[in-house]
Amino acid sequence: MMIRTTLAALLMMTGTAAAADPAVTVRELNRGPAAGDTFAYDPALVRVPVGGSVRFEPTDKGHNVAAIQSLWPAGAPPLTVPFNSEATVTFERPGVYPVQCTPHTGLGMVALIVVGDADMTEFAAKAASAPGLAPRARAKLGVLAGAAGQS
Template structure:
């Protein structure tokens, strides 16, 4: 009986050690969490380990998730969550992954997914020279990277 209990305890411990971490949840909002903030991801900075996942939740309609190509890590697969759809994305490589809502990026609807021990110091100067990015999106990305670093 003791051997059975010990074996059961060890099996339970092993299984819980390999259980996947729940995905971080990011809500897509028309009204942001901050006062007078509109069109935002909440949270706007997400830190996950390599192999971690992010679940995008369309709390309000009219939003999607796409990569900011000019700042996306080289060789990393793109992230795309369609309009009004929930999607979970797993990140297998360390890096800083900036995403945007296509119609609201100009209004600052951007977020940073920081995977593993990504180098935010190297990311910050790239934001100011990024092509095709609206001034409000650049400003928010710079602020997010500064806050995350």
């Protein structure tokens, strides 16, 4: 996995246009897309192919993106996008990558990045018993895993 601050910077460094599909944008929000939804990533469920990218956009201030380590795929590089920073992350390995906004995890500000084919049933079971995960975050990850398993 590789973090790039902007796609434009990458294009300037390489001098070529990106060959892959453009990155999927995930916005970091104080108010989510659904009525009454607060502190959310939008969308909270993203599917990308292996080698696909996700662009994290700090639409509202006060948010970051960090791996949920207890559920992170074994051997995958860590992920941290600092507060109020934009970054594009390329996922080179298949798996389910759960992320959180560290100050708002307890309020359910989590998202799932599903890369390639992944066993959502296995992930949902792991999420249900993950140590130290706030109840709202656990519940939202379960809903997202269920939705990912149906698509």
